[in-house]
Amino acid sequence: MRGTALAAALGVVATLCLPGVAVAAGPGPDRAGSSASGASAGTGGPVEGTVRRLALEPKGTTEATVSAHGTERFGLMGVSWKDAAAEVQGKIEARSRNAVTGAWTQWVTLEPLKAGLDGNRPGARGATEPVWVGAADGAEVRVSGGTAALPAGLELDLVDPGTAGRDGAAKSKPGQGAAASGARAAAAAVAPGPESTAPRPDVVSRAQWGADESLNNEGPIYLAGGKIKALFVHHTAATAPYECTDSAAIVRGLHVYHVKTNGWRDLGYNFLVDKCGTLFEGRQGGVDQPVMGAHTYGFNSESTSVAVLGDYTNAGASPEALEGISRMAAYKLGQYDVDMNGTTTLTAGATQKNYAGTSFTAGQPYQFRTVSGHRDGFNTECPGHQLYPQLDTIRKSGPAAQLKIVSVNEKPVAPGGTAKSPGQLVVGFSTSTAAQLLSSFELLVDGAPAATVAGDATSAATMLSLGSHRIQIRATAKNGKVSTSLPVTVDADVSDVKYVPVQPKRLMDTREGLGVPQAKVGPGGVVALKVAGVQGVPAYGVTSVVLNVTATNPTEAGHVSVYPNGTVRTSASNLNFTPGQTVPNLVVVPVQDGIVQFYNSAGSVDLIADITGYFLASGEGGTHMNVGPKRVLDTRDGTGGVPTAPVGQGGVLDLDLSAVDGLPAPDGLTAVVLNVTATNPTQPSFVSVYPTGTTRT
Known part of the structure; x- marks a missing residue:
């Protein structure tokens, strides 16, 4: 345990494109049989997955095989061996049989994972990245060690991600409930994470995708500095087409494999997103928390991650998937005042090289884009040759970044601070996003818009009523995305005007x-x-x-x-x-x-x-x-909720001022000053304005 915690603190828990789970290429199942579990995006309760292990048969010291026909259905498979530090020098290949069509896929190569990806854990096994196969009932594996001997204890691991019952839940094994309950209670006891300038996206929770929390009795690890400085993008889990109704089962399969086969504390990624843009909560600890993941070897201690379900070596990710990454990046980085189109400095937790050949030395600082690909920190093709260039589009797709109030009535103020005003309010604000990408800013007083200014403005003004007010700036980018500054409190003393x-x-x-x-x-x-x-x-x-x-x-x-x-x-x-x-x-x-x-x-x-x-x-x-x-009535266009028509002879209009932004509540309002204009008259006349419920003089 001490070794695990130390490794985590150094930021050396990670994966090789966290198990870059690939779907074996070949004929895929039809929609009716597309999922091994029949699960949709949300199950409503824990689903217990299983792993069936079949020993490989040695063919001398350098080769081994296994052939399993007519097995119980499974959805994911991989190969593992006893000693996590041992290496397979040759090639590991696998294929599966589709349970619906009976067709075998082509042989695919399984990549061995680096040892210690989630720390040096007792009982951890060496393993390949797993392969998602959908609904399969047969598998074959062949291993060649070249000239080197194969590691001992080679096994084929077949993962059934489980099927949700009628009540959406599956019972835990005896003795597991208390440990899982304690881990969940420890995670729930953590104080809420920091407020973000970007909206929190909808996320399918672990309970909704059916995480079997009895597998996770250790609880999460949080970043030592409590601050996320970057987000790494990965791909995982498919080379063949998959239905989005399979996504929850794919996530469950990864969870079971990482814990039961690899021996990790939990699923490695912080978040996952499918091709339909649905986001899933990954490693436990809280969507709003700086949870230590196992995703980018050497750089986990200051970052978070999103993995896209799919293989993006030959084709780019869908617009929906890119939007999912963007929404999560804006939210998580917005919690820590980080611009998703900016740069940051990360300290290396391991000595290694990345995919481009850049060398890192443990303990030394290096500059990264705040939204980076796995290959930027580790020697892997992940997140795929076609997804990697799309990261620049993601970086520019967010709302106004680092939006904050910097002054009240020309006096500096920090987010969360307090200022005083005699009633006049001029709020200065700033953002790191270029003005040409922004549409407008709104000055919010107690959550309601009080003034709107253009996208190139740096201040907005209004008048406050007596009392303490929560003041924020809300920015709308030209792409329609919205961010809201952290609030400041302004105490207005206007009682004796x-x-x-x-x-x-x-x-x-x-x-x-x-x-x-x-x-x-x-x-x-x-x-x-x-x-x-x-x-x-x-x-x-x-x-x-x-x-x-x-x-x-x-x-x-x-x-x-x-x-x-x-x-x-x-x-x-x-x-x-x-x-x-x-x-x-x-x-x-x-x-x-x-x-x-x-x-x-x-x-x-x-x-x-x-x-x-x-x-x-x-x-x-x-x-x-x-x-x-502020225009509150116009009969030419219906402003103010009045009919869009001229007022006839002897006509009366009722104007409801209770819905006007910036005005006090009706019970605190005694009179209003209005500039009333009459236009397009058909003959000489006059207009009288008088209180409702009274007789006009």
Whole structure:
């Protein structure tokens, strides 16, 4: 046990493409008989698998054979021998007979596995990689040692992955239940793993694919540093076509072979995925945990793994399988702030060479891609000549990586940290993913979207109500994938906001150069007006200002939007104009950095702004919360849940504000400030806006 733990700590538990399980080539069974167990992706309970061992008959000292016809059905087979350190210098070949068609497959070569792949374990046997054969009832093996003597105790191991009963479960053997139960309890006692920026994918659990936990009485080993820095991709379990309904049985077969034949503590891979994209939990210990696997010899102590069921030497993996790898890589690496399209440094746990001939020395650091192939760390073709080039596509297929909030109101904050705000909130964020790959960011307040900005933005803003709030940034990539930053807590103290009315004072006039340059605002133009610390307005503590904004001398129809500095302008307008008009409107706008912005959509126009009052974060009065321009009703397109039609004479519309993002709950809302626009009228009229349940005046 001590030797096993030491080997695991050094990261030298692994496999040669963890038993690169191959399906013997040849005629495959039809769909009705495609699975040795008839299992689907989930069984609903433990399924007990069995291993039947047949001794090979020596033909002198350098050859041995075995021929088994008419056996009980099995799904996977391999060859093993007594001494794990002994080697077969020649060739090991096998073939199987299909239980449905009676046809024999062609002979396939079985590759011996390196000794000590799961540590130096007492009773471990030498073995080949296993071969998945589906539903078979016959097998033949021939072994040639060349000029060297064969190892003692050669056996053919036939694995039946078991069949789920009516209740989806099979009973454990006497005396095994307590040990298995203790191992499961130890794994369950581990604290939840770290939160990830990427969603946790759906995974078929060990219980669902029918793992016989009575085989695993040692419990898992977790990474000594508690951090996953890379994910290695493998292939395993098929050269012939398989049905996805066989996948659970294939995984069970691997589990039984690794434990009962190889003598390992558990199935070697952390996760497996089939050609339909279904993910399976591999080695026990928790999907959310940094579990030590046995998958990439020399580099297990800082990594995790996904193995694709199938042989990808001559053909690439399916889009569904690649997507499965991508989702798992994004989730596991996102738990540890690792970019799946980045690089990392891993310390070698063994002296060896990889497939490309790169030499590693135990104890020395080496650079790897954070999503690497088995061949990058070990001398193997795995994950196959056609899957390996597809890894670059996987690396670029994830959501925004290393997404995190870096500041609140321009003050640095760490994920999980706490900040304070008087109600104004400007959140700065960062991601290692290039802006051209991103569609948008959302600012989440207590899980609900409060503001949306473009994919090249680095900040977003809103106003908070009184209390403590969970703040996150959610990024949507152009491929549709979503990631969400770890939260920060912002305590908003806005309980004593006070409105201060003032004698109207002119702050801006583009005709005279008051407050801004003397020039009309052109199409798409923006002017910034300082409102705090001028004309008697306090320099600090101002949360919002009330402005009477006037557009005059417009050259064509357009609109003006007034919005807080440092935020991304929305599509909402504050006033609309046509040529020859002078149009005023009242605007209440949040103040960021003491500045507000004015945007003109089309043509050229002069803008005037008079202040009539402001809100302070001090004194007595009701709390005022400004969410900036946000369209909540439009009869032209049905925004707000109203009919898409003009309002007729004497007509009344009910607008439900309870569903508007960013507004407090209805029981905490006493009034709203709305900019109401009437357009396309058929005759002179007026609009009245009044509280529901009251009589209109």
